[in-house]
Amino acid sequence: MGRARLGVISVAIAGAVAFGGCDASENADVDRGRALFQTNCGTCHALAQAGTSAVTGPDLDAAFAQARSDGMDNDTIEGVVQKQISHPREIEKGANNYDQVYMPADIVTGQDAEDVATYVGSVAGVPGAKPPPLGTPDQVFAEKCGGCHTLEAGAGSGVGPNLADALQGKDAAFVKKQIIDPNSNITEGFQPDTMPQDFSQQIPDKNLDELVDYILEQVAGGGA
Template sequence: MEHPAPSTRASRRSWRAITLVALGLVAALGLAACGDTVGYTQATGDRIRGKELFQQHCGSCHTLRDAGTTGTIGPDLDYAFVQSRIDGLGEDTILQVVRGQIAYPVTAPSTGAPGMPADIVVGQAADDVAVYVASVAGLDASGQPMNPASPPTPTPPGGGTDGGALFASAGCAACHVLAAAGATGTVGPNLDETQPSKELALDRITNGRGGMPAFEGQLSDAQIEAVATFVAENAGT
């Protein structure tokens, strides 16, 4: 569980500042008429749906306490926005930053660090996710900015051992095709095609490899067992 080096955080912060300026320019130039409303027109969305989508598509890479997700490939989104909250930046502005990030992420950072794929969710689904994230990132349960020095520990979703539910909530679907789970991710192998054994699935989920994150510590042993069993039993069906 590595936290990003301070320099990386600082550069992300400055990148965000640039985005804000850029969004401001777009607004000032009145480009709304061009039809691409991303980051300009206020998105309206369904927070409940947005939370589900976040858990399915974003949580494998991002920690966000309200969603209970614990991914560490991308920045911790509570940390990313807590300073903006303390500075009193409005929710609308945060919403535009998140919506812009979904459409225009840094897909291949010059540092060689893993990037964020573009358009993981699009259209209304992207609006739903952005509205949801903007309503919770950096805030504690009472709606106050978190203490950046000691944010609460995330509680992983689906504390249970339903393999199918875990496949969705742990973010596997963002990277893998598995018809039985309705999953269509293309970052990792198509599990219906490779039909991995339970042993292989246990090893990959526990230890990760290449672009596959390790889930040891994020999921309990029983949860890893459950999701590996689910994959082995359902791949190719």
């Protein structure tokens, strides 16, 4: 940290301010941006509101906390993030701890990049930011699992197996293990590394147990 890094950040800010005129953030969807952040950025960056804690890249709350308290607004942070996504800055050797890793350019583009940047701009460095409370188990399932899995018996599979069928006869310990460590046992006919690997970070343990109970109730009851 220190002088060198602050210098880099102010250069980035100057660029962002210059681009301010063509900002389209009014059309951005922060909920979508949050989900995109979790899959595309949360693998390297910690950000409290997203519930991510990876340490490959800088902690984005720490990165923007000082600037925010100095008065930098959401739009300006958004601009910095946009610029970093399309033109990741050169890593200064020895300037920080990240000089072994490079952030790839354009991990997200177009509307996706807009949504991610607007989302990060709205939460990074906000004091006390934390993830919104999770809903009921059926809402958690719909939000985090329903895109790939169904609980409707006989309905066929999606990207992931039909859980009403695949989990017949399985117990809570097995189901929980498959959620937090999906690659520990790959379901035949499906791809490894497809299911997010960080549900133990996204879903607090209490909610996870409730989710498992909910899933097993649906399995026992012949599906939702």
